[in-house]
Amino acid sequence: MIKERYSRFLPIDWVKRNFENLKDKKVLLIGAGALGSNIIDILIRGGIKNITVIDRDFVECSDLLTSPIYKEKDAQENIPKVYALKRNLEKIDKELNIETYFENFSSDFVKKFNFNNFNLIIDAVDNLETRFLINEVSFKGKIPWVHGACVSERGEVAFFKPWEGRCYRCLFPEIPKKGRLETCETHGINPVIAKIVASIQSDLIFKYLLNKKEYKGKIIYIDFSDNYSIKKFEIKRRENCALCVKEKFEFLDKKEEKLITFCSEKQVMLKLENFDMDEIEKKWRKEGVFSGNEYFISLRKENMEMRLFRDGKLFIKAEGINQKRVKSLISRYIGE
Numbered sequence: 001m002i003k004e005r006y007s008r009f010l011p012i013d014w015v016k017r018n019f020e021n022l023k024d025k026k027v028l029l030i031g032a033g034a035l036g037s038n039i040i041d042i043l044i045r046g047g048i049k050n051i052t053v054i055d056r057d058f059v060e061c062s063d064l065l066t067s068p069i070y071k072e073k074d075a076q077e078n079i080p081k082v083y084a085l086k087r088n089l090e091k092i093d094k095e096l097n098i099e100t101y102f103e104n105f106s107s108d109f110v111k112k113f114n115f116n117n118f119n120l121i122i123d124a125v126d127n128l129e130t131r132f133l134i135n136e137v138s139f140k141g142k143i144p145w146v147h148g149a150c151v152s153e154r155g156e157v158a159f160f161k162p163w164e165g166r167c168y169r170c171l172f173p174e175i176p177k178k179g180r181l182e183t184c185e186t187h188g189i190n191p192v193i194a195k196i197v198a199s200i201q202s203d204l205i206f207k208y209l210l211n212k213k214e215y216k217g218k219i220i221y222i223d224f225s226d227n228y229s230i231k232k233f234e235i236k237r238r239e240n241c242a243l244c245v246k247e248k249f250e251f252l253d254k255k256e257e258k259l260i261t262f263c264s265e266k267q268v269m270l271k272l273e274n275f276d277m278d279e280i281e282k283k284w285r286k287e288g289v290f291s292g293n294e295y296f297i298s299l300r301k302e303n304m305e306m307r308l309f310r311d312g313k314l315f316i317k318a319e320g321i322n323q324k325r326v327k328s329l330i331s332r333y334i335g336e
């Protein structure tokens with residue numbers, strides 16, 4: 001079975017040479033959206049068995065455009081991406097050792113998480129701040145990472161060993177002001193670009209894990225908006241780089257915001273402490289449209305949705321949601 005399963009991959013000489021070792025490699029995937037779900041699909045079909053996935057979002061109808069993993073049912077149930085990922089991937093390979101965390105990859109999370117034994121970190125996130133954090137985690141733990149990003153019809157990919165210099169912060173020294181960056185929400189995404197970026201990332205991952213090549217010091221830019229252009233550029237070390245020169249861990253040292261905002265800016269997340277789920281459920285049943293499943297309870301009312309998980313994660317979805325509105329919604333629907 002095993003031999004037959006990979007019989008079209010093994011004729012490639014560098015794959016064959018070290019393929020036996022691949023089953024012992026362990027990768028950490030951060031983000032299970034357009035990039036993450038395509039990457040994991042390629043990696044597990046190519047023989048990677050041990051994957052840990054961290055993601056904080058739910059499957060929505062719009063994910064069906066880019067993802068080969070999520071099904072209509074997942075979107076209808078609107079369950080966390082990592083749960084849908086796990087149940088669907090195990091149908092592709094039952095020997096898969098997949099561990100999932102429905103969490104925000106933040107400095108607080110990082111402090112409690114054990115990074116030992118990971119051979120590689122994969123960036124499939126949708127924001128710069130998390131990438132800066134990945135860059136620092138990678139530097140500190142000496143775990144290489146593969147960066148990928150895409151929006152509209154453009155994308156980029158790079159492989160980093162930041163402790164050797166030429167890190168991600170040499171490329172982007174600071175986070176641009178809010179609203180200056182294009183997002184999939186404002187500029188859309190061509191599903192082809194998501195697949196191409198994910199494919200190049202996956203190729204770098206296989207080549208690194210199978211000892212073929214470390215593709216360091218270069219960044220690959222893909223632009224399909226006009227021509228089919230794929231270009232590579234040398235990354236130069238920034239003389240005063242905050243991380244690989246000055247060794248400042250600004251993002252690791254940062255305290256997590258109480259209120260976590262999402263790329264779409266229509267959703268926020270916070271963590272409740274000392275709450276009574278049954279009491280809240282009783283309240284919500286009287287307030288509006290109530291629903292619940294094995295993961296969460298939810299309340300819909302006046303273009304707003306609240307969703308509460310057993311561990312205290314509370315998601316609020318509403319147009320133009322802000323701190324003030326969050327406060328008033330909590331005091332009204334949860335209590336002090």
Ligand SMILES: [Zn+2]
Nearest residue numbers: 167170241244
């Ligand atoms: Zn640097």
